[in-house]
Amino acid sequence: MHSYIRAAALSAVALAATQAASAGFVYQSAAREVAVSVNGSVVDSESNAAFGGWFGSASSGNSAFSALATQGSGLSYGEMSFVGASQIDASGDTALVNASSIATVVFTADSTESIRWIANLFRDSVGTGNSASIALSVVDAVSGNILLAFTGPSIGSGSFDVQAGRSYRVNLAALSIADGPSNSLSNYNVGFFSAVPTPGAVALLGLAGLAGRRRR
Numbered sequence: 606m607h608s609y610i611r612a613a614a615l616s617a618v619a620l621a622a623t624q625a626a627s628a629g630f631v632y633q634s635a636a637r638e639v640a641v642s643v644n645g646s647v648v649d650s651e652s653n654a655a656f657g658g659w660f661g662s663a664s665s666g667n668s669a670f671s672a673l674a675t676q677g678s679g680l681s682y683g684e685m686s687f688v689g690a691s692q693i694d695a696s697g698d699t700a701l702v703n704a705s706s707i708a709t710v711v712f713t714a715d716s717t718e719s720i721r722w723i724a725n726l727f728r729d730s731v732g733t734g735n736s737a738s739i740a741l742s743v744v745d746a747v748s749g750n751i752l753l754a755f756t757g758p759s760i761g762s763g764s765f766d767v768q769a770g771r772s773y774r775v776n777l778a779a780l781s782i783a784d785g786p787s788n789s790l791s792n793y794n795v796g797f798f799s800a801v802p803t804p805g806a807v808a809l810l811g812l813a814g815l816a817g818r819r820r821r
Contacts (some may be wrong), residue, residue: 629682629799630712632656633772637708639663639674639689644700656680663704670695670783674704683799685710690792691737691781706779706791711746714767718799721764725794726757728779735787739779741795746772757793 640650651661676689691704743753779791
């Protein structure tokens with residue numbers, strides 16, 4: 606029993622040391638925005654260029670349509686998370702309506718390591734001339750090399766390598782467009798981790814997947 610306790614204690618110490626040594630994200634810039642436009646003119650928007658957590662919402666509507674864009678995101682040393690959607694419901698012929706939820710974040714890696722990611726990207730649209738799109742990418746900000754390119758509807762996970770002192774750009778865009786009777790939806794649940802993702806993060810990804818399937 607004592608040897609088991611000692612082994613467990615040593616494992617806990619090793620895990621703590623690994624977590625303490627884990628590198629993180631050093632943020633250089635953040636542009637997070639939600640917006641709704643009608644006939645090319647923005648009618649409602651909200652944005653934030655600060656680091657840390659943020660929630661934004663933009664909406665518009667009348668008797669012919671309703672449009673909504675949301676985003677909840679957090680930028681911390683060990684984790685980047687994004688959850689949000691763009692959605693349009695149009696019951697009749699209407700002007701060109703666009704709802705968007707976009708994030709562009711540039712960070713520098715403070716050590717050479719592998720960054721883990723998980724993502725649930727969903728999109729669906731009904732109606733002629735209407736569309737929905739969702740895309741996620743990570744690009745080397747200096748060379749332009751693409752480290753991750755992921756589009757929906759899909760659920761995925763993996764990792765990519767970063768080098769100490771080098772800058773990288775995360776791009777996330779959910780767009781919904783309506784030019785007539787339609788239902789257009791794009792939503793996302795994305796996480797980047799400099800350490801092993803927590804069970805809660807993985808569970809959240811699974812719940813988002815269930816929600817996406819129900820919408821079909």
